[in-house]
Amino acid sequence: EPEVTQTPSHQVTQMGQEVILRCVPISNHLYFYWYRQILGQKVEFLVSFYNNEISEKSEIFDDQFSVERPDGSNFTLKIRSTKLEDSAMYFCASSGTGSGSLTGYTFGSGTRLTVV
Amino acid sequence: KQEVTQIPAALSVPEGENLVLNCSFTDSAIYNLQWFRQDPGKGLTSLLLIQSSQREQTSGRLNASLDKSSGRSTLYIAASQPGDSATYLCAVVNTGFQKLVFGTGTRLLVSP
Numbered sequence: 001e002p003e004v005t006q007t008p009s010h011q012v013t014q015m016g017q018e019v020i021l022r023c024v025p026i027s028n029h030l031y032f033y034w035y036r037q038i039l040g041q042k043v044e045f046l047v048s049f050y051n052n053e054i055s056e057k058s059e060i061f062d063d064q065f066s067v068e069r070p071d072g073s074n075f076t077l078k079i080r081s082t083k084l085e086d087s088a089m090y091f092c093a094s095s096g097t098g099s100g101s102l103t104g105y106t107f108g109s110g111t112r113l114t115v116v
Numbered sequence: 117k118q119e120v121t122q123i124p125a126a127l128s129v130p131e132g133e134n135l136v137l138n139c140s141f142t143d144s145a146i147y148n149l150q151w152f153r154q155d156p157g158k159g160l161t162s163l164l165l166i167q168s169s170q171r172e173q174t175s176g177r178l179n180a181s182l183d184k185s186s187g188r189s190t191l192y193i194a195a196s197q198p199g200d201s202a203t204y205l206c207a208v209v210n211t212g213f214q215k216l217v218f219g220t221g222t223r224l225l226v227s228p
C-alpha cells in the first residue's frame with residue numbers, strides 16, 4: 001500500500017536554529033499538507049499545498065514557517081528560527097483531491113521535533 | 117468555527133467486548149469524516165472514510181456511522197482485541213475547505 005514517508009523521525013535542535021522537515025507524499029497525489037501535534041493536544045492543521053502554492057493555511061503558520069516542493073517527489077516544511085513552543089510531532093499528509101473525497105488523507109509516521 | 121469532540125476521552129474494556137466511540141461536530145456542513153488510529157508516539161493510520169452523502173462504512177470488525185444533520189458519528193468495534201489498544205481520532209473536512217479538523221481522541225485499552 002502506498003505510504004507517505006517522513007524524515008527524520010526525530011530531530012533535536014537549538015532554539016533559534018532553522019530546521020527543515022522532509023516528506024515524500026504518495027506519488028499520484030496532488031494535495032499536500034502539514035499538521036502538528038503538541039504532546040497531549042489535538043492534531044492541528046498548518047498548511048495545504050497544491051499546484052506549487054499554498055492553498056490554505058492556519059493562523060499558526062506565520063512568517064517563521066514556509067513550505068516547498070523542490071522537486072517532483074519531496075515536500076518540505078521549514079521553520080526559520082525555532083522556538084521552544086515549536087516542539088511537537090509534525091505530520092505530513094497527502095490526498096488525491098483537495099477534500100480527500102476519494103480515498104481520504106494519508107499521513108506519514110511523523111517527525112518529532114524537540115527544541116532545546 | 118468547526119469544533120470536534122470525542123466521548124469518552126478514555127475507555128478500558130476486557131477483550132471480546134463490543135464498544136462504541138462517539139464523535140460530535142458543531143458545523144454540519146461537512147464534506148467527509150475520517151476515523152484514524154494513533155499508536156503511542158506514532159503516525160495516524162486511516163481506518164474509515166465516510167462521505168457526507170453516506171450513512172455508514174464498514175471494514176472488518178469496524179463500522180462507522182454518520183448522522184450529518186445531528187452532527188454525530190460513531191465508531192463501532194466488534195469483538196475487541198488487545199491489539200485494538202490505541203487512540204482513535206475523528207476528523208472532518210468542511211465543504212469548501214481542505215483541512216481536517218480533529219477531535220480530542222478516545223484512548224482505548226483492551227485488556228486480555
